[in-house]
Every structure is written in C-alpha cells, then in structure tokens.
Amino acid sequence: xxxxxxxxxxxxxxxxxAAYGAADMAGINRLSYPSNVRIIRVPCSGRVSPLHILQAxxxxxxxxxxxxxxxxxxxxxxxxxxxxxxxxQLKKMLDxxxxxxxxxxxxxxxxxxxxxxxxxLREFTERIRRLGPNPLRLREG
Ligand code: FES
Numbered sequence: 616x617x618x619x620x621x622x623x624x625x626x627x628x629x630x631x632x633a634a635y636g637a638a639d640m641a642g643i644n645r646l647s648y649p650s651n652v653r654i655i656r657v658p659c660s661g662r663v664s665p666l667h668i669l670q671a672x673x674x675x676x677x678x679x680x681x682x683x684x685x686x687x688x689x690x691x692x693x694x695x696x697x698x699x700x701x702x703x704q705l706k707k708m709l710d711x712x713x714x715x716x717x718x719x720x721x722x723x724x725x726x727x728x729x730x731x732x733x734x735x736l737r738e739f740t741e742r743i744r745r746l747g748p749n750p751l752r753l754r755e756g
Pocket of ligand 1: 630631632633658659660661682683684688689690691692693694695
C-alpha cells in the first residue's frame with residue numbers, strides 16, 4: 616500500500632561524535648530535514664545492536680538509519696565498520712523475512728556535514744515513502 620498521504624516514521628541512531636553533531640548543527644542552522652525523523656543519540660554506531668534495530672521496526676518505524684563517524688574517524692577505532700557489517704547482514708535478514716532490507720541504511724557523516732546529513736535523510740525518507748508503511752505496523756493495525 617503506497618498512500619500519497621503516507622508520512623513514514625524514520626528512526627535514526629546517531630553517533631554522538633559525528634552524526635548527532637551534524638543533526639544538532641542542522642537544527643541550529645535551520646537546515647531542514649524531514650520532521651518525521653526521530654533521532655536517538657548513541658555513544659558510537661557500533662553500540663547499536665541488531666535488537667535495537669529490530670525493536671524499532673517492531674514498534675512501528677518504517678525505516679531505520681544508523682549514522683556513524685566517517686571511515687577512520689570512529690572514536691572507538693572500528694565501531695562504525697562493525698555497524699556497517701551488522702547493517703549488511705541485517706538487510707539480508709530483513710529481505711528474507713519480507714520486511715525489506717531497503718528499509719535499513721547506514722550513512723557515514725562528519726560533524727560538519729550538515730548538508731550531506733540532511734540530504735541523506737531526505738533521500739531515505741523518499742525511498743521509504745515509495746516502499747510504503749512497515750508491514751508489521753499494518754498487521755498490528
Ligand atoms: S564514535 Fe562515531 S561511529 Fe564510533
């Protein structure tokens with residue numbers, strides 16, 4: 616079901632060192648990103664477990680983004696790369712269970728990349744709008 620009025624709920628796990636800073640600066644600079652985005656600050660993208668992601672979907676998120684430091688910039692050495700590996704595995708699992716791996720994405724963002732951050736979120740929101748609502752949400756209805 617692809618409702619024209621459908622406004623997807625997007626949960627974004629933001630590393631506090633980079634992506635969260637970009638989100639904060641985007642807000643301060645009145646740079647708009649979609650209002651349907653819910654930002655959750657985490658110490659490092661590597662701290663986001665598959666359970667956090669699956670729980671977000673179970674509670675009705677239509678899309679989930681993990682946003683970590685740029686490659687080579689993780690404060691915990693390789694948390695962002697571990698997060699990327701997890702996201703790749705989970706995408707396959709989401710495809711296998713029919714939820715759709717495209718509902719999950721990982722972006723690397725520097726704390727000064729306000730435009731990039733806002734663009735990623737706009738593009739991702741459009742992608743989810745095309746996919747339609749989370750089928751789990753429809754089932755619980
Ligand atoms: S500290 Fe930012 S992704 Fe690890």
